[in-house]
Amino acid sequence: MGAQLRLLRRRIKSVKSTAKITRAQELIASSRIVKAQQRMQAAVPYEREITRAVSGVVSNTASADHPLTTAKEQPRRAAVLIVTSDRGFCGGFNANILREAEALGGLLRSRGIEPVPYVVGRKGITWHSFRGREMGGQWGGFSDNPSYGDAKEIADALIAAFSADDGIDEIHIVSTEFVSMLTQEVAVKRILPLAVVETAEKPETPLPYFEFEPTAAEVLDSLLPRYVESRIFSTLLQSAASEHAARRRAMKSATDNANELIRVFTMQMNQARQAEITQEISEIVGGANALADAAAGKE
């Protein structure tokens, strides 16, 4: 067997085993997207209710002077929560987020604010530690299946840093939003100081006048941290769903690519084999002719 033939056989074998791996990853990711989407859906009612409650309190209390809602006049440091994934194999997912985070860092610096990264996901953590950047906080190990406890942990750390005297004056989130199975977008949001997000549909009636138990201030005190937690939780869930979607897409194109390579290599291999056979035949025919000629010459 010719050297070229052997080489091609070996490459086809290796590409085939790669394709098997990427195909398996693709299938795993597609089955997890559905689950991640269901979790996103399940979290919607709580977020909707808590947003309504917060807007109810804020619109009712004229003096909503809560540390979490008031912007500092001279912000000096801002926390940037960067939500990445724990594993690779998901195309440009992490690169897009980190690029956007860098851009936000530059923007903040131009306004005279020092950005402090708080990183979720091992990919983002290694990215920062490789560059020797100091992180305000880091969390990893749950990016593909976050629980509310994880969100609470992050929120607690951020709120503590925000409430500290010489701590942080603003909190931004850079994460991927799950728009649909095919579209995920990197989004930059400011979560603190709090600007209560209006829900998509305007309430048809003005918000009613609420009674508070025990008092408006105390309700706000315990409501706002929960609201921040819920925002972070929904961010984590969206990021998880986006990660799976990105992985599925990346693995699908890897599998397609591998199959295309196998096709090309198989063709080349067949050509090489055919060439070898043709050569052998022509050698035999040539040899036979030469023998026949020699025999004819003797007579």
Add this chain to the structure above:
Amino acid sequence: MAKLRVGVVSPEREIWSGEADMVIAKTVDGEIGIMPRHTPMLGVLVEGGVLTVKRGGGEPDLVAAVHGGFLSVADDEVSILAEVAELGSEVDVARAKNALDRAQASVEANMEAADAAALKRARARLRAAGEEVG
């Protein structure tokens, strides 16, 4: 009579939703009963409280253990935003009793706030399941 539309939601999922005649919950100020046409209100629920939803019409009451969270009432809509909530019917009584004993033991051993919270939670869970707790 008008009915209340009740939703019990936790961050991870919607636990229960439906119509009811009355909702009884425990806020930091004390127990409160909500009936239709209640004035809009927002309350902070206590850690380890028990929520009772009287559904009327011969339906059995819904009882749940609610650990922290909020109660909001507006336009006959009651939503209970619980950080953690469990329906009484879903409580594993043996496990909860076990947790109660453990929490009690560790509270007596070292007076820590985390243990006290666990104790309250275990009690609420058992009460929601309809067990007598001392």
